[in-house]
Amino acid sequence: MPDLLPGLADARALLQAARRVVVVTGAGISAESGVPTFRGEGGVWGRFRAEELATPEAFRRDPCQVWAWYDHRRLALAGCAPNPGHEAVARFLLGRPDVHLVTQNVDGLHQRALAALGASVPHPRVHELHGSIARLRCARPGCDWLAEDARRVEADRLETLPRCPVPGCEGLLRPDVVWFGEMLPEAALTASFEAASRADVALVVGTSALVHPAASVPLATLQGGGVLVEVNPEPTPLSRHARWGLRGPAGAILPALLDPA
Numbered sequence: 159m160p161d162l163l164p165g166l167a168d169a170r171a172l173l174q175a176a177r178r179v180v181v182v183t184g185a186g187i188s189a190e191s192g193v194p195t196f197r198g199e200g201g202v203w204g205r206f207r208a209e210e211l212a213t214p215e216a217f218r219r220d221p222c223q224v225w226a227w228y229d230h231r232r233l234a235l236a237g238c239a240p241n242p243g244h245e246a247v248a249r250f251l252l253g254r255p256d257v258h259l260v261t262q263n264v265d266g267l268h269q270r271a272l273a274a275l276g277a278s279v280p281h282p283r284v285h286e287l288h289g290s291i292a293r294l295r296c297a298r299p300g301c302d303w304l305a306e307d308a309r310r311v312e313a314d315r316l317e318t319l320p321r322c323p324v325p326g327c328e329g330l331l332r333p334d335v336v337w338f339g340e341m342l343p344e345a346a347l348t349a350s351f352e353a354a355s356r357a358d359v360a361l362v363v364g365t366s367a368l369v370h371p372a373a374s375v376p377l378a379t380l381q382g383g384g385v386l387v388e389v390n391p392e393p394t395p396l397s398r399h400a401r402w403g404l405r406g407p408a409g410a411i412l413p414a415l416l417d418p419a
């Protein structure tokens with residue numbers, strides 16, 4: 159199928175010739191791993207209310223409810239694996255010195271694909287704009303405890319929720335993800351825009367491009383004189399800027415687009 163896809167050969171030639179590439183991913187790249195996207199049919203925000211589960215106010219109001227949802231997602235993710243799309247991006251990034259990956263995904267599947275190839279993670283050219291569900295951090299302002307932590311959380315009572323191990327703190331721990339109304343991590347945001355503005359090509363994969371500032375990252379490539387390639391079964395607000403729009407699933411298209419001949 160991919161060989162016959164309009165634009166694939168041209169987009170492939172563009173990417174293979176480019177010196178600097180920024181790959182920008184969203185939930186769609188993980189769809190073929192069994193991770194639900196946020197919008198569209200079967201999307202997370204069609205079944206759950208973001209304001210009850212993914213805001214600092216919701217966590218203050220009902221930390222057990224928020225934790226129950228995140229524990230469920232963490233457990234579901236433990237049963238998912240990187241798909242050929244994540245694997246192709248990982249090979250591309252490790253094979254070339256000036257490829258950066260900017261992801262909105264908190265599922266850790268890009269990192270698992272890189273680790274499977276022997277890379278040490280976190281990788282300095284991977285920028286997580288919305289955090290990671292695999293990490294916990296202290297919710298108490300002023301405490302900066304943060305760690306990778308795979309524990310199950312019993313969320314039926316406040317007493318069983320995880321607490322900060324810093325002596326004297328004991329703040330509630332929370333997933334290290336960006337909730338609605340929160341700032342994005344500054345270092346990741348700066349590195350993402352820097353990489354995008356220097357890139358010859360922004361390859362945008364599996365994002366509805368509706369959530370900013372993440373959706374603005376590929377625009378920095380355009381402003382810097384680079385071009386945009388989009389991989390998504392559906393058009394998005396970025397499609398009209400794309401030199402090539404490859405309409406199909408990332409798991410089938412990315413290996414054909416990125417792997418050396």
Ligand code: OAD
Binds near residue numbers: 189201
């Ligand atoms: P969305 O759920 O908004 O969009 C997913 C995109 O993936 C859609 O454009 C689909 O057409 C596309 N898609 C579906 N299956 C695909 C496949 N197999 N291959 C390629 N593309 C596919 O997800 P995001 O754009 O990532 O934020 O959402 C952005 C942010 O909104 C998320 O990071 C999250 C959410 O609220 C926070 O939680 C802060």
